[in-house]
Amino acid sequence: MSKLALLVGNGELAKASEQGVRAQYRDEFVIWSMTGNSSNPADNINVGDPTTLIDRLRAEKIEVLCAVGAVELSPELRTNVGKYLVEHYAGKLDVSDMGLETAYRTIAKDARVDIKGIHDLVPELLAGPGQIGGPETDVSTNVLGNMVQLARTVARTDLGQSVVFHGLRPIAAEDVLGTDSLIERAKIIAEKLNIQSGELTLVKVAKPQQSGLGDMPTIGPETVINCAAAGVGSIVVEGQKCLIADRKRFVELANELNVSAFGWG
Template identity: 30%
Template sequence: MAGRLSIFAGTGGLVPHAVAAAKAAGYKVQVLALSPRPDLTDVKVITADLANPLGIIWSLKIFRTTHIVMAGAIHLPDKAREGLIRFANGGETPAQAAATSVGDATLAALGSVLKKMTGADLVGVHEIAPDLLAEQGTVGGPAVPHGLDGSIAFALQTAQAIGALDIGQAAVVLGRRVIAVEDIGGTDALIARVGELVRAGLTGDGSGPLILAKAVKPQQPLFADLPAIGPDTVSNCARAGIGIIAVEAGRSLVIERERLVVLAAQLGIAVHGAVLGNG
């Protein structure tokens, strides 16, 4: 598959891993940074302005891009989302765009536009770095206690359900009770909110573990924004009182795996991959 790869880079530790993996696979790489990335010193970095999609297209064409990867967290205000949707739909008027969904899943329409205008294929970061994918079973930390398979399945189904509404990719449950779900604030904000609920005594008596689950949105293409966890997820969960992190095996990313495994063992957080029956 090696060719000329442009990486749309958001924030977080996934980006340098994607760059290194792409280079190791033989790609020529450029990074289109959607937020400052001073840490990327061994690759060509271009600042990408989402308000100027034609400028981005030009950068892709000049580089003779053959493949495009999206990596890292990307936070878009509604105005930027609407502008991208107008671009993807051939220049809708603002009034028309306002009536159009501008959630993350809708941004998948950009894939066909980029393919049409540049000839480049959008691929998932897991296709460049397959070692990032979470496996089934224990990923890090202690094994999940016996008898919690049903709760983990419920947690992942809940995460998938809110994904179907294009709200987020994560949920926190206790047994079969939903404690909180991810919204536009993201997973870190969800975990912090759960920590406040724990400290307020609103999440039970501690007889069962809180479970954070992350799953792919049913309608999202796998090249865009796969659920991801990393060492920060583990440490944030420990602070919030969440004892288990469950991810969709084969469809979720584990970033900085070695650090995550060490932290999960130190903090006693069970990190587990499971397959959704309807995934």
């Protein structure tokens, strides 16, 4: 028996992950909210307090830990998590997303739990390679590969995981406001540059330094809706490193709204 603690944040992926774990995980599990949204106070967990988190994991005899979904830590809580490495392991204070991932891996080690990515628990959430939905992509494999490589270069900055292209030209990159904000900006840029609707491509990749155990890039039904509204005609993701929340609805919308979705790799 491997008792699982699934820590959920906000968004489509959190909901899909919770549903998947409830349907598929055969051992004992608990589901805790990282955003304080659970109606049962006992099911809320403060991930910005490492010591309390470790104590809770040990007390509940958790053996497997998985965190999924959006959660926004205040600067104070980011610093609090980062300080754990400094105080316990003489590490360097790093409050970036990658720094926090390193800190949480250390916290899990100290709590004597194994970290799993949600794709390990619910494999069908992985996008997978090839055409996912919408019209068949007419972009060559070489061009898709070049787009992915350029997006990876941007992702190394740790600001975001997505870039919008017009052809091979990147016109906008994700920042701390996320993918939805990027798509909105891309629409404004396209209007100023007289780019026709459908000519833009959203490329979403994993940050090269990501382990795959934390903040994996995710697309879902809202992504398709926002892309269609902004004139983005294609979505390209790394097939083995990106997730799809509510794949059935995602594919339905991609077909309905004529947005091509493709898994590269």
